[in-house]
Amino acid sequence: MQDLKTRLIERALAEGFSKARVTRPDAIPEAMGRLRAFLDAGMQGEMGWMAERVAWRGDPAALWPEARSVVMLAEVYTPESDPRAATRMAGHGAISVYAQGKDYHDLVKRRLKRVGRWLLDAAKAEGLGEGAEIKVFVDTAPVMEKPLAQAAGLGWQGKHTNLLARDLGNWFFLGAIFTTLDLAPDASEVSHCGNCRACLDACPTGAFPAPYRLDPRRCVSYLTIEHSGPVDPGLRALMGNRIYGCDDCLAACPWNKFAAEAREIGYAARHGAPPLAELAVLDDAGFRARFAGSPIKRIGRGRMVRNVLYAIGNSGDGGLLALARGLCGDADPVVADAARWAVARLAPDAGKANHGIGDA
Template identity: 60%
Template sequence: MKPAAAAAHLRRRAAELGFDSCRIAAPQSSPEQAERLATFLAAGRHGTMDWLAEEPERRADPRALWPEVRAVVMLGVNYGPAADAWAALARPECGVVSVYARNRDYHDVIKGRLKMLGQSLAARAGGSFKVFVDTAPVMEKPLAARAGLGWQGKHTNLVSRDFGSWLFLGALFTTLELPPDAPESDHCGRCRACLDACPTDAFPAPYQIDPRRCVSYLTIEHKGPIDRALRRGIGNRIYGCDDCLAACPWNKFAEAGRETKLAARDDLAAPALADLAELDDAAFRARFSGSPIKRIGRDRFVRNVLIAIGNSGDAGFLPILARRLGDGSALVRGAAVWALARLATPDAFDAARARHLAAENDANVRDEWRLGADDI
């Protein structure tokens, strides 16, 4: 099969499998991306994401990851929300879960289809293939921009003229020589809506992000206590953040995603914080089976929920906080202390401190009691 015919077959089969966008990039290295990654790592902006610093040369050059690759096929699946992504932010008694995590783990959904696409291509045109969905040192967003799926906006995420900011990405590496598509040009212009929308000022400059200040990093990747200076900005976001995505004016052209496995579950559109704060490990695992939320574990998740409770301004949560002060996880106890300092009266906080501080053996939690007493 000639390269152009193979590419045409690839696009037809991708559409049949539910992919909304399919474009091809050449696998050459990108000196610009290598330099940006090196600067990012040198500044320590990867935080605790140590895997980002591992073998950075493989991230900048697909051929370093797989020397036999001759073309990179970038696939996109639209996951645009059917309702306002910001709606739950106005309900402090509820938690806000990032749109991408409101149903099945997209890695599982997309990877299986990528394998089917690769098998179909190999059967018709020959060659070998490998598929990646955020599972290897592949810089999906720069590759998607090079392939023409969109461009990297000022928030560093991909923006599509057809789907706005709501695209899941997957990559199919193949040994076939396929004709590359033209890259998309930048259409951000003077707009800075995404930068201004960030609740924690995570963008030091346009086209740069400091994940250590990003709500998505803090609520998902960060394992320890969250920086006290950033907790108020988290609001009631309990898993990820969509603010910079939702603010993009290009979303006016987006449509709701059509993949039912990725459509929002009713119980995750605006889950009650009171229910989530009471989850033990077994209940957490049962509730989030098959969800990307499950991977952060119960303790980190409840930490996030308690920060949201502390930001709620609702003293009705105090009985729940009292129970979490005795939680088996120091991470949870520390978040409960902070929330208590936000919602309790000074006398109530001092009484709780007298009951719990003497028995507390975790240094971080003891610091929370001390700093909470200063704050209240």
């Protein structure tokens, strides 16, 4: 099936993917042990879904026993400029690059389905795949995409635990096509990080206890997206104005000098670095309307406004004090707590009179 595989990769590139490689479902035997150690240490925090279906998550071969090959694909979303510039914009919120445009889940999945359908049709036409099947995944199923991608040779998991490649940098999404077709696997990739620790040193909250290890409970992306309650007061000031995700470790990677240009216009920035004053006053309907079609929508108004209030508290902008005060009685107790914290940061003397706020 070498010719079919070659044409498959050509088709994937023609559809808009930047790179495609093949591996076996059983190519990451070490994944289960690492996953269990991660869970046993409680690193998942509130991400309870990580402890669900461990047998599938830790062993792709168990997810779909009939699968013989896994096609791993990379879709680039490289930003046009350094996203860290937004973290220096007082009074504005910094949003992770991947969430600036349309929801990547939808865009990547549609492309995966087109490539998958082509693969089945091509295999059938050649008499190689009568009755062949596929399943496509984009970050929503118990699939360990990054280890599979490294096993396929797409790139390697860097010290920041994200995937990077010498010819792509680290700004890309991953998609997977599981298939019952038996395609020749590619050679796996090894780390090319060397002695570099740029990504580790860039983390604003010290979320890397060691190279290649991330403690999500300190990661700004986890805190702003996955964590539902009040953020630890000791971490709030370190979050700066990051209101949805964090790109600091990705942006610091030297391999980005070889980053490929994004081809999908849907990833173009729509949200930019919005004024905190605009976001703080959003109600549920306003939040849904503003972030329709964006991955940001999943966190809901309460979590977004909580994040915005932490950013307001870190802004040093007294002009935002009235907004924070106005939210101290918000119906959402987590929002109200964040508002009182912001007031205490912007007006310390007034904050002393408020009880029940998280001290920092």
